[in-house]
Amino acid sequence: MRKIELTQAQPGDVLAQPIENNKGIVLCGAGTELTQTLIDRFERMEIISLWVESNESINKEQFEKMKAKVEQRFSLVDACPIGQVLKEIVLERLESRVG
Amino acid sequence: MLLDKDQFQKKLAKLQNLPAFPSILDRFNEMVKDPSISMSQIGDVIGQDQMLSLKILKLINSAFYGFPGRISTITHALVLLGYDVVKGLILSATVFEEMSNDWRELWKHSLGVSKACGLICEKLRIPDAEEIAMAGLLHDIGKVVLILEEPVIYGKVQMGAAKHDMPIELAEQKLLGFDHTEVASWLCDRWHLPQRLGVPMAYHHHPESSKNPQMHSVVVFLADNVTKAVGAGAEVCSKVMPMPAIVTDMLNINRAFLEQLVIDLERELQTISAD
Numbered sequence: 001m002r003k004i005e006l007t008q009a010q011p012g013d014v015l016a017q018p019i020e021n022n023k024g025i026v027l028c029g030a031g032t033e034l035t036q037t038l039i040d041r042f043e044r045m046e047i048i049s050l051w052v053e054s055n056e057s058i059n060k061e062q063f064e065k066m067k068a069k070v071e072q073r074f075s076l077v078d079a080c081p082i083g084q085v086l087k088e089i090v091l092e093r094l095e096s097r098v099g
Numbered sequence: 100m101l102l103d104k105d106q107f108q109k110k111l112a113k114l115q116n117l118p119a120f121p122s123i124l125d126r127f128n129e130m131v132k133d134p135s136i137s138m139s140q141i142g143d144v145i146g147q148d149q150m151l152s153l154k155i156l157k158l159i160n161s162a163f164y165g166f167p168g169r170i171s172t173i174t175h176a177l178v179l180l181g182y183d184v185v186k187g188l189i190l191s192a193t194v195f196e197e198m199s200n201d202w203r204e205l206w207k208h209s210l211g212v213s214k215a216c217g218l219i220c221e222k223l224r225i226p227d228a229e230e231i232a233m234a235g236l237l238h239d240i241g242k243v244v245l246i247l248e249e250p251v252i253y254g255k256v257q258m259g260a261a262k263h264d265m266p267i268e269l270a271e272q273k274l275l276g277f278d279h280t281e282v283a284s285w286l287c288d289r290w291h292l293p294q295r296l297g298v299p300m301a302y303h304h305h306p307e308s309s310k311n312p313q314m315h316s317v318v319v320f321l322a323d324n325v326t327k328a329v330g331a332g333a334e335v336c337s338k339v340m341p342m343p344a345i346v347t348d349m350l351n352i353n354r355a356f357l358e359q360l361v362i363d364l365e366r367e368l369q370t371i372s373a374d
Contacts, residue, residue: 001369016366051370073327073339075264080341082352086328087339089358093365 002054006047011036017051057099066094100276101252107277110248111285123151124189128291131182142174145189154192155185158236161210161370180229183293187233190290194243202246204333207368209236211331214367215322218360223350227295231318234299238319239336240286241279241300242267266338268304280304307343317349329361331368 001016011034019028019042027045028038034052042050058066070090077083123145130141146152152173159170159180170176177185195206216235220228245253252275260270271278280301287297295312302309302316303323309316321342326332328339346352 001366017370069330072264073330073332073337076266076338077341082342082347082357083324083339085354086325086357086361089354089361090328090330093361 001051003049003051005049006039006042009034009039009042009050009052011039013052015050016053019047019050021045056097058094058097059099063094063098067091070094100274101255102249102275104275104277107249107275107282108285111244111282111289123148123193124186124290127186127189131186138177139174142172142177145173145185151189151192154196155188158188158192183296184229184233186290186292187237187296190240190292191236194240202243202333205239205242205246205336208326208331208333208336209239211326211364211368212236212238212319212322215326215360215364216318218363218367219318219322219350222356222360223352225314225318227312227315230295231299231315234296234303234315235319235322237296238283238300238303238323239279241282242336244282244286245271245279266340267336278304304340305343307345313345314349317346321346321350321352325357325360325364326368329365329368331364 004013013034015028015030015032015034018026018030020026032038070087074083074087074090077087127141127145130136130144145155155173155176156170159176170179173185176188180188191209195209213232213236216232217228219225220231225231242253245256256270256274257267259265259274260267263270268278268280280303283300284297286292287300292300294310295315298310298312299315299319302313303319306313306316306320320340323336324339324342327337332338
């Protein structure tokens with residue numbers, strides 16, 4: 001995700017963090033897809049910046065390097081079932097980023 | 100051994116490389132013990148040190164899941180989090196500040212573990228989440244002090260761990276005769292930290308051997324491992340460790356839980372990188 005100024009927000013951007021008012025009440029949750037109406041509303045509320053999801057894809061070479069680092073991190077958990085599950089999850093998420 | 104255990108322990112009593120620290124924490128301890136001094140007065144005294152207060156409040160907003168932007172004064176922090184957690188925050192704000200940029204990774208890792216503790220407690224409805232998150236923030240404080248007090252020797256320990264592809268605590272035992280969790284225990288005595296913080300700091304690698312509160316140790320252990328798993332370990336603590344049976348005995352975790360934890364933690368960690 002990345003932090004952007006409200007002026008950079010576009011319809012279709014997805015909120016990565018909730019928008020709260022100054023009393024801490026959530027107005028718009030993470031995962032909301034922004035519309036022009038919402039952006040205009042935030043502008044009237046004087047929201048200055050927000051976090052949106054960004055597409056962080058990687059190429060195959062980057063993937064192989066990152067995969068090698070993951071293997072090294074998990075080198076001590078070959079015999080640990082939970083460790084192996086955790087490793088699978090991390091590798092799956094890494095694979096999903098290959099563009 | 101590269102260090103004499105007794106001599107290092109004596110050195111810790113002086114802690115020459117942490118000049119900012121002793122006076123404010125000693126003053127804090129004195130005030131807490133005095134029943135005639137209110138929380139608000141303590142908050143005011145700490146609040147007078149603007150730099151320290153800012154660091155503490157920034158820490159609260161970064162480290163503690165669920166509190167962002169809602170705690171704006173030290174007194175408010177004392178009321179919501181309690182003396183022990185605020186004491187830990189004072190420690191973190193001063194001790195970690197002394198580290199050079201080379202070791203910022205260790206700071207980010209500690210913050211990551213703190214966030215992971217908060218997430219685990221929230222998902223599994225484990226009580227004392229802020230206390231456990233504080234223990235998460237401080238879990239590697241022993242390494243910080245070893246780096247500050249004996250940078251050359253600890254550099255050798257780190258190289259030894261990397262060369263033999265072993266966890267840092269094993270290299271510490273082999274080369275120093277003690278490890279950073281023992282240093283944390285000595286520091287907890289020195290700083291009068293309560294058992295509820297000291298126990299998970301001492302047992303975060305071996306929760307199966309932990310005294311009570313054992314749950315604190317188990318959560319910090321899992322949080323530490325998951326933070327390393329997603330790549331937010333530091334060079335001095337990057338290996339995911341095998342998980343003892345106590346983790347599944349005490350925590351109701353399955354693949355779905357771990358997957359969501361990884362997703363949420365990765366999201367939280369991005370806010371740290373952006374700071």
